[in-house]
Amino acid sequence: MKYGLFFKKRLRQIKEYQILTIDEEEELKNELLIKHIKNAYGKSLFYKNLYNSYGVNLNQIQNKEDLVNLPIITKELIKDNVNDIYTGNKFIKHTSYTSGTTGSPLKVYYSLNCVLNEASYNEVFRNNAGHFYGDRVISLRGALNGKEKEYFDKFNNTLYLSSYHIKPENAKWYFEKINLFKPKTILAYPSSLEALSNVFLRHNLKVDIPLAFTSSETLYPHQQDKIEKTLDTKIFDRYGNAERTISLVQKTHRGEYIFPKLYSVNEFISEGEIFTTNLINREFPLIRYQVNDIIEVNRNNKVKQIGGRVDDCIITKDGLQIGSAAMSLAFKQVPNILVSQIIQYTIEELIVNIVVNDKFLDKDEIFLIKEIQQRLNSTVKLSINRVREENIIKTSKNKYKLIVSHLNK
Known part of the structure; x- marks a missing residue:
């Protein structure tokens, strides 16, 4: 689904977004946003009922500044209404869940359209760092269960290694697998790379992996220093959520985080209060969705710091x-x-x-x-x-x- 027949076409489209001028981006963003809201109201039972109950007049919504006229939605509000939110093909959809150490996860749906968009934005992010589709990749992201230690995906040239078996007694096994495969890139949670670094340090082992892409967890400075030294790598980090309503990426090594163009519309109301509207998943619209993460921005909406979840x-x-x-x-x-x-x-x-x-x-x-x-x-x-x-x-x-x-x- 990610890298099939339609991927290259979608990737070209997303790459074209990145060269838009500020004015061109704002114009297209408002156009996509209005279509998104009208589609949600017309096809989603959840939004029809919600907007009718709030007396929303869609004619008043002409651009992103008018979003203040729409109600805010939260995880608690939508978790029992996901089937009424989804407007796509019920037989061709991917189900995912948010995660956390406590509480119940939120179920979300991805259409094929969303999967293609997400894969394309990810590819643009990695291209900026020097990785291109087809390069040798090791994935250390928990895709394998606790029983399997490895799996090679020939189609994507990706070697999956288990993140559940990173223990001192397995240090040489991971070392040999990495050296034999000679990856250009490793994809992992920051904590998995830190764990791998710890077992290598304990056995005085070092490897050479030019690029590392982290996501799904906060990347802490003390982790980054250790990982980059032990794995002889450069980390490029991405922040996102399972709901696909916000994304931030590092375009340069240890550089500032930027918002990919036309991925979403983000409202920074006050410190610790962020409302997001997805533009890449029109079949599962989340409009003015409150994200419970701390993202500090300056007056120009430049990201100063990503600090983790508000409730943590x-x-x-x-x-x-x-x-x-x-x-x-x-x-x-x-x-x-x-x-x-x-x-x-x-x-x-x-x-x-x-x-x-x-x-x-x-x-x-x-x-x-x-x-x-x-x-x-x-x-x-x-x-x-x-x-x-x-x-x-x-x-x-x-x-x-x-x-x-x-x-x-």
């Missing part, structure tokens, strides 16, 4: 919300920590679980406590636990988060 911030006694991007810097300063995770059950206490190597000393732990407290700017009890890597909380899809909050859950 540390909350202090004085009401401050401190995101994972800021907290990750505390661990960057401390040597000999392999993996770390902060868990918050109450306002008064934080549990910090760390996986360390044999060189980690008591003085390192004292320094870590100091680094964390400096960033909290608040008196809080810290419990530091040295744990095994299997004690680090991950989702069913093997995803990792630096901060796991249980407040208000």
Whole structure:
């Protein structure tokens, strides 16, 4: 579906979007947006009922500035209405789910049109870094189950390696597989690349993988430094969501994140409050959908920081919300920590679980406590636990988060 008969044609179209002038982009964006909204109202029972109940007059919606006249939708509002939202072919659709460490996942649908769009935007992102379809790829993204260790997809020239078997005793196996395959690119969650780096470091092994593309998790500075050195690679990161309503990509190595043209319409109302409207999945329209992630932008809508989910911030006694991007810097300063995770059950206490190597000393732990407290700017009890890597909380899809909050859950 992704790379079949219609892929090259769709890829050409998405590439043409990238060379539009600002004025051309704004004109086409408004045109696509109005068609999107009218199509949703005309074909989706969910939007027809929602807009009628709010007294929406579609004639008032002429451009993206008029979106304020439409109601906001949330995950909680749509999770029981996905079948009434979808307007495409019921027999040709892909079902996916959002993921998290707690709570119920949201089911979403992708049409073939959406799959082609997403694959094309991904290809443009990778082309900018120097990777092109057909280059040798290793995928370390949890596609294999816990039983299979490898699978080669000849059609896509991709070797899938299990992310569930990254353990010290398997270090040489991964090392040999990578060296034999000689990939140009590796696709992975940041935590999987960090885990691979940890087992290689333990055995004094290094590989050469020119490009790494990460997504689906926050990429923390302390992870990036370790991964790029151990795998001799350059990481290009992408932020997105399963709902396909927002995307941010790094066009240059360690460069700023940019919004791909005509992927979506994004409204940054206030800090921590983002409403998104997808343009790439017209058969599953999400219009003014609230994204529960922290994305800080400046006055020119340039991205300053991507900080993780709103509900996975540390909350202090004085009401401050401190995101994972800021907290990750505390661990960057401390040597000999392999993996770390902060868990918050109450306002008064934080549990910090760390996986360390044999060189980690008591003085390192004292320094870590100091680094964390400096960033909290608040008196809080810290419990530091040295744990095994299997004690680090991950989702069913093997995803990792630096901060796991249980407040208000």
